[in-house]
Amino acid sequence: MKPPSSLSDVLRPEKSAALMQAIGYSSTDIEDLHGSGMLAMDVGKLPLEDRLELLGSDPENLLSPHMDLNHFKPLKASGDVVLVDYYTGARLKPMKLGPLAIFGQRGLEPRPGPIWSESEQLQTLRSRFNRIPVRAVTSRQHLDQELELFRKINTPRSSIFFRGQTNQYFVNRRPRVKEFLYGSCSAQEPSLPSTAYRRQFNYLAAERHWKAIVADIDYRLSGFADNRWWVEDDIEHVYLTSDGHIARWHRLSTMSISQHYGLPTFGLDVTTSLDTAWWFATHKFHERDDTAWYTSHKWHEQPSENWPVIYVFRSSDWDPIHDLELAAERPRRQAAVLAHGSWGVHGNIVADDLIAVFVLAPSFGVAPAETRDIFPSDDPFYRELLSLKASIGDKHPLYSGAGLKHVFEIVEPPS
Structure with missing residues (x-):
């Protein structure tokens, strides 16, 4: 049985890009997200000890009550795929880029x-x-x-x-x-x-x-x-x-x-x-x-x-x-x-x-x-x-x- 991947392995840009592409993000979307410190990962592939690094981050979809729902368009993804922001530690379910004000x-x-x-x-x-x-x-x-x-x-x-x-x-x-x-x-x-x-x-x-x-x-x-x-x-x-x-x-x-x-x-x-x-x-x-x-x-x-x-x-x-x-x-x-x-x-x-x-x-x-x-x-x-x-x-x-x-x-x- 293949051992689960570590956090550093899962958050590699090439793996993130492949996940984002599979979800439906365009090449421009991926470039903008990666250039802003946001990567995609499958949390389910992490061993328990590496999930500790995500503790203290927001649960998926912890959003501002003042976000603009008119621009909210979720993207379907297999597994437990989330967007991870390397600056705030926020974890977000995949959604289309737009002026959401998350x-x-x-x-x-x-x-x-x-x-x-x-x-x-x-x-x-x-x-x-x-x-x-x-x-x-x-x-x-x-x-x-x-x-x-x-x-x-x-x-x-x-x-x-x-x-x-x-x-x-x-x-x-x-x-x-x-x-x-x-x-x-x-x-x-x-x-x-x-x-x-x-x-x-x-x-x-x-x-x-x-x-x-x-x-x-x-x-x-x-x-x-x-x-x-x-x-x-x-x-x-x-x-x-x-x-x-x-x-x-x-x-x-x-x-x-x-x-x-x-x-x-x-x-x-x-x-x-x-x-x-x-x-x-x-x-x-x-x-x-x-x-x-x-x-x-x-x-x-x-x-x-x-x-x-x-x-x-x-x-x-x-x-x-x-x-x-x-x-x-x-x-x-x-x-x-x-x-x-x-x-x-x-x-x-x-x-x-x-x-x-x-x-x-x-x-x-x-x-x-x-x-x-x-x-x-x-x-x-x-x-x-x-x-x-x-x-x-x-x-x-x-x-x-x-x-x-x-x-x-x-x-x-x-x-």
Whole structure:
């Protein structure tokens, strides 16, 4: 008996194209769907363990109540064939492409969150069923005043986080697919995938190496004081069958430290510090060989669509990583938080927690902090990582296999 296919096998473009053609999609339809991150698959051919990657995705036909049913034309398919969106994780029964607005034409305002009139917004973005307001701010004082509205309605169970970027990036959708999902070809979705997703880096294969690296450095820096790394075999079974705290600490500490020091993971860097987000929004990243540096971003002569941004997220399912009890100074300096980002068929899942985007006008100015304030050179963990990378060289399996090549030495800008 032939073994069932894995998720990666089933979602190959050539298999997806064959399924779509059999259903009745034209070559143009297939090109538009594939070019927009949507593939066809037969769920029935997946083994049970691979179906776990689809958990958390929408059940088939979970659609907006505001979709335009006048354009709804289902397509018949044999087996359990669905369309899978690699950005939202949505699964849809096959249907003819048209201006359906599957996720709704207008979208839901973020709740809880301040409501700005259309005239007060620079633009609006969409993330699945959500409508995300975009507001221009002219100074730090102006931004603080706007954020006070969010803080007043903040609750302990739902915290606010920030992320700064020198540019906005958007999900690449074909016009017909935008109409299919949102009813308008002008709809824009913020693109916030994890680095592992963007670079197609196999984090799961690298994670076991990084767990050993993090544990080894922690042993030497702490004098073997932390016995959580020793949990294994029968003892590990005890912890896993109680509250799972130690197992969760292992995964969180490994992924968060890996992510924060350069390894592409399923996480996304965010922060509780507005100053940190401001700094990353107004400093550009550069790399050369094994070194990297930041320069002040200049956007005074750029059009508003190219101005830097600070994203505001609200979620109760994110993990602070500045208090992991590891000798890692960088996460503390940056008040770092790990957003559980994209994996499997959930490439842009973090965007569902986005509640506002603030665009920084040229008058806002560059954050005053120095690079050494954000990336301290007196970081014990960072120095150990650089030393390990230098000692093994670029021919060692860990250099690429564990992703150590992504650990850059942060230096001053070349003169």
